[in-house]
Amino acid sequence: MAQQEDVFKKIVAHAKEYGFVFPSSEIYDGLSAVYDYGQNGVELKNNIKRYWWEAMTLLHENIVGIDSAIFMHPTIWKASGHVDAFNDPLIDNRDSKKRYRADVLIEDHIAKIDEKIDKEVEKARKRFGDSFDEEMFKQTNQRVVDYIKHREAVHTRFSEAMNANDLEGLRNIIIDEEIVDPISGTRNWTDVRQFNLMFSTEMGSTADGSMTVYLRPETAQGIFVNYLNVQKTGRMRIPFGIAQIGKAFRNEIVARQFIFRMREFEQMEMQFFVRPGDEMRWFAYWKEWRLRWHKALGLGDEKYRYHDHEKLAHYANAATDIEFQMPFGFKEVEGIHSRTDFDLSQHEKYSGKKIQYFDPELNASYTPYVIETSIGVDRMFLSVLCSSYEEQALEGGDSRVVLHLPAALAPTKCAVMPLVRKDGLPEKAREIVDELKFDFTTHYDEKDSIGKRYRRQDAVGTPYCITVDHQTLEDNTVTLRERDSMEQIRVNINDLHALIHDKVSLNSLLRKLK
Ligand code: ATP
Numbered sequence: 001m002a003q004q005e006d007v008f009k010k011i012v013a014h015a016k017e018y019g020f021v022f023p024s025s026e027i028y029d030g031l032s033a034v035y036d037y038g039q040n041g042v043e044l045k046n047n048i049k050r051y052w053w054e055a056m057t058l059l060h061e062n063i064v065g066i067d068s069a070i071f072m073h074p075t076i077w078k079a080s081g082h083v084d085a086f087n088d089p090l091i092d093n094r095d096s097k098k099r100y101r102a103d104v105l106i107e108d109h110i111a112k113i114d115e116k117i118d119k120e121v122e123k124a125r126k127r128f129g130d131s132f133d134e135e136m137f138k139q140t141n142q143r144v145v146d147y148i149k150h151r152e153a154v155h156t157r158f159s160e161a162m163n164a165n166d167l168e169g170l171r172n173i174i175i176d177e178e179i180v181d182p183i184s185g186t187r188n189w190t191d192v193r194q195f196n197l198m199f200s201t202e203m204g205s206t207a208d209g210s211m212t213v214y215l216r217p218e219t220a221q222g223i224f225v226n227y228l229n230v231q232k233t234g235r236m237r238i239p240f241g242i243a244q245i246g247k248a249f250r251n252e253i254v255a256r257q258f259i260f261r262m263r264e265f266e267q268m269e270m271q272f273f274v275r276p277g278d279e280m281r282w283f284a285y286w287k288e289w290r291l292r293w294h295k296a297l298g299l300g301d302e303k304y305r306y307h308d309h310e311k312l313a314h315y316a317n318a319a320t321d322i323e324f325q326m327p328f329g330f331k332e333v334e335g336i337h338s339r340t341d342f343d344l345s346q347h348e349k350y351s352g353k354k355i356q357y358f359d360p361e362l363n364a365s366y367t368p369y370v371i372e373t374s375i376g377v378d379r380m381f382l383s384v385l386c387s388s389y390e391e392q393a394l395e396g397g398d399s400r401v402v403l404h405l406p407a408a409l410a411p412t413k414c415a416v417m418p419l420v421r422k423d424g425l426p427e428k429a430r431e432i433v434d435e436l437k438f439d440f441t442t443h444y445d446e447k448d449s450i451g452k453r454y455r456r457q458d459a460v461g462t463p464y465c466i467t468v469d470h471q472t473l474e475d476n477t478v479t480l481r482e483r484d485s486m487e488q489i490r491v492n493i494n495d496l497h498a499l500i501h502d503k504v505s506l507n508s509l510l511r512k513l514k
Contacts, residue, residue, distance in 0.1 A: 008327040033255025043411030063241035068222030079350035096184035215249035241272040266377035273368035315342035334375035341367040403461030413440035414464040
């Protein structure tokens with residue numbers, strides 16, 4: 001674990017050193033849980049967004065996009081339930097003066113019990129070898145039986161307290177389980193209070209005439225309130241979807257783990273409108289399809305898992321998360337929810353406008369049901385970055401840091417380098433750049449030794465380096481070096497485009513989703 005934390009620290013440092021992610025307002029000592037994307041970060045982020053957008057809108061003829069405003073009528077957040085219920089239970093430790101989410105403290109505590117169970121199981125598995133029967137062991141080993149019983153008891157109390165919004169109940173669990181503050185090590189806890197996560201501001205110039213508006217905490221509501229506009233103007237027929245990418249804001253109580261939990265972040269959300277009664281079929285479809293989208297990137301199938309929700313949000317009748325193995329454990333990257341007709345019905349109620357769909361096949365009107373897929377751009381970015389980072393020992397005692405980014409997502413697709421800065425090689429290299437730049441992000445680099453230049457490109461994940469040497473002037477060939485294998489082949493300049501395109505284009509990646 002400690003080793004993983006070290007790796008994570010290195011990734012964060014690497015992200016800064018190579019222009020991927022900077023702390024916001026750094027020269028003013030930063031702003032907590034807000035980050036800026038640098039010259040490489042913005043390219044990687046844009047590529048992630050394009051991959052999502054095109055997978056949704058190009059590959060599905062019944063999905064269209066919108067771009068709604070961040071400010072919306074405040075009643076929207078009343079209708080959606082965010083004003084009253086978008087809360088986290090917070091608790092303070094009087095000694096460390098640190099603030100925590102009470103539910104997270106308890107979840108972490110449960111995870112620790114799980115770890116103890118896993119440890120016992122692994123120990124026994126080693127001891128018994130092939131004949132090991134895990135289920136039998138869990139039922140008969142007294143220590144493990146006790147752990148499981150304890151875990152279940154805590155979990156039941158926790159679910160009940162969360163479902164009933166019982167803040168005192170949450171606090172009692174923290175006290176009874178003797179959960180300590182990881183910083184002060186004490187149990188000197190305050191009461192648990194509700195904390196609304198929405199940021200608010202004033203719109204309008206005078207004190208009298210202004211009204212409180214919110215920075216949207218999710219992009220989804222912008223889709224719901226435009227449902228009628230899009231359905232009518234696009235003459236959309238159910239089932240159909242509306243996709244949107246945009247900023248969202250949450251005043252997170254504990255902002256941790258770099259860009260995993262930010263106060264300003266970006267979401268890619270798609271709401272898919274279906275007939276009531278059809279929602280489970282579509283929920284299953286999107287659950288499978290979204291995982292396929294992730295796996296097509298080739299980051300490793302074993303790094304993903306579903307986490308089906310036991311406790312459902314008030315609007316959902318099914319929900320699952322796609323979790324990714326980050327250096328700090330399996331964590332949610334995307335949520336897939338069956339939201340019933342909750343949102344559209346609420347907006348119908350609060351706006352007084354009829355929000356229904358006339359289904360010509362059924363010759364009847366109804367409020368559509370909704371399946372939502374919601375993924376954080378920044379979390380996706382983090383998962384790509386973490387799983388791509390490698391410190392590699394090379395033959396001859398050398399080493400390199402390489403980002404094995406999926407080629408279609410890499411900020412720069414190829415770098416063109418003259419071997420030396422004379423004899424017409426730079427001019428030839430420039431010619432190649434001028435040709436390739438229309439299709440690929442291409443860099444020209446002539447500084448330092450060729451080895452150093454390769455390392456620089458490895459560190460930002462550039463899939464191809466093209467080296468121009470004296471032979472190039474004679475036979476129009478160059479060296480094409482591939483990032484991961486470091487293999488170098490001699491190819492004709494005229495073949496470069498096709499060779500590179502095949503590997504780095506978004507098109508090739510999208511085709512994997514067929
Ligand atoms: P969590 O339980 O981690 O707070 P959530 O369940 O509240 O997340 P959703 O409301 O389902 O998250 O939002 C959908 C997606 O938006 C998440 O899967 C995540 O990728 C992203 N997201 C949510 N909150 C943040 C945040 N504070 N910073 C970055 N990304 C976020």
